[in-house]
Amino acid sequence: MRLAVISLGCPKNLVDSEKIIGSLADTGIELCSNPDESDVVIINTCGFIKPAIEETERVIADVLSSTKGLKTKVYVTGCAVNRLDGRLRRRFKGVKAWFKLNEQTQLIHTISRGNISNARLCSTRGYAYLKISDGCSNYCSYCTIPMIKGKYRSFSMPIQNHSMSK
Numbered sequence: 001m002r003l004a005v006i007s008l009g010c011p012k013n014l015v016d017s018e019k020i021i022g023s024l025a026d027t028g029i030e031l032c033s034n035p036d037e038s039d040v041v042i043i044n045t046c047g048f049i050k051p052a053i054e055e056t057e058r059v060i061a062d063v064l065s066s067t068k069g070l071k072t073k074v075y076v077t078g079c080a081v082n083r084l085d086g087r088l089r090r091r092f093k094g095v096k097a098w099f100k101l102n103e104q105t106q107l108i109h110t111i112s113r114g115n116i117s118n119a120r121l122c123s124t125r126g127y128a129y130l131k132i133s134d135g136c137s138n139y140c141s142y143c144t145i146p147m148i149k150g151k152y153r154s155f156s157m158p159i160q161n162h163s164m165s166k
Helices: 011-027 050-066 079-091 101-111 145-149
Strands: 002-007 040-045 073-078 097-099
Touching: 002 011, 011 040, 011 073, 011 101, 040 050, 040 079, 040 101, 050 073, 050 079, 073 079, 073 101, 079 097, 079 101, 079 145, 097 101
Parallel strands: 002 040, 040 073, 073 097
Antiparallel strands: none
16 A cells, blocks of 8 residues: 655644654555555645645645546545534545544554554654644634644653663
């Protein structure tokens, strides 16, 4: 199976996309940069501001258009799904399934029934983004982050005990 992932928006979305790719890495799925040559396309969307929503809708439309007539399955996840779920579902009937931010594990299991790892691939050289928290609890009148991402929460890191031998 060939998989293309399109990540839109901020570095936090890139981290989420890399976690999806990393989780599928050991299942025999081949990464592909061209959606037209892929069996599965995942679009990780942004829904923060109007230009991001317009880009999200344009990319979904482009992918559905370029894969029309093929057996390509298009899955959409991310912030725009959280914010505009009903609107997107009505407009883009060709999307195989929609996954909100808290449903990315289900997305991974939909694509691969094999052993899922927690590996992470880095698409950058010399550095990587690390997401240590998400959401916001401020609820400013001008901001959609709490509506999209939920309340602020930090992510705990597993502590590994490394003993040093002499």
